[in-house]
Amino acid sequence: MPPSTDPFYAGLGQAVRVGTELLAALIVGGGLGWLADTYLFASGPWGVVAGLILGAIAGVLNAYRAAQRWPSH
């Protein structure tokens, strides 16, 4: 059992994390857009389009924040 302060494990944890972070935000954004399109406004594909764009931005933001927590010692 390695110590949790070991930079290798902390770094590996961060690395594995970033990929799903991007994907999850994209899915949530697109999903919210689709929900708005289908049940709220009947606004054609535009809810999904806007949702995907916002989701992509949120995903990059999440990945950026995950990377910012990188142990710097």
Add this chain to the structure above:
Amino acid sequence: MDNPLHPFELHPLVQITLFGVDISLNKAVLMMWVVVALIAGLLIVAGTSRRLVPTKLQSLAELLVDFIRGMILDTMGKDGMRFFPFLATLFLFILFCNLLGLIPGLYTVTSQIVVTAAFALFVYSMSVVVGVALHGVKFFGILIPPGTPRWLLPLMMPIELISQLARPLSLAVRLFANMTAGHTVLAVLFGMALSLPLLIGWLPFAFTIAINGLEVFIAFIQAYIFTILTCVYLGDAMHLHGHDDHAR
């Protein structure tokens, strides 16, 4: 040859229906009971002797406890220790589910997205409840990043909302996908090893052994990531925007 996804199928072993709800026993339920019994048994046996010079089992338990403690102190600071029992249970349960699933013939509970999604939703709701309990309405200020100009708010709030809602999804999908993918690769390689002639069939078989070793490592890393992200989310809820001083 079997479908490589065949090991993930669940069939009821004993049909039980209670008030119209299907609570049949299946392999996953049995595995969870085994895991819970194993962890409890291990820690109870390890904790009874309390020698100054620890036995092997006791020092293993001490290592585990120290590891989880270090994880909490690193991410949440000292006041995070009140979540220690919950986080230790979560870490040990996921770790043992992942590791026991690697033994051929046993079921990997964490390869069911129902299980991982239930964990992720519980963890995320808990962080929201903790945040609201500690900070009241001010907790929803996490939707507004500090230093945002007022005219950017209509854009930033949806983005922050999405990035918050993505948290439980990424927690659930990460654990589920890693476990399912690993076991599918093992099943495919083993199927190849069985169906090819010996002359070339030893190659995929050697790979199954190598990847099984890798899976042990992944089982540990995934349990670690799930728990440390739980710590980070709970820490965010406790410290709001001040979290960057505590978390790395």
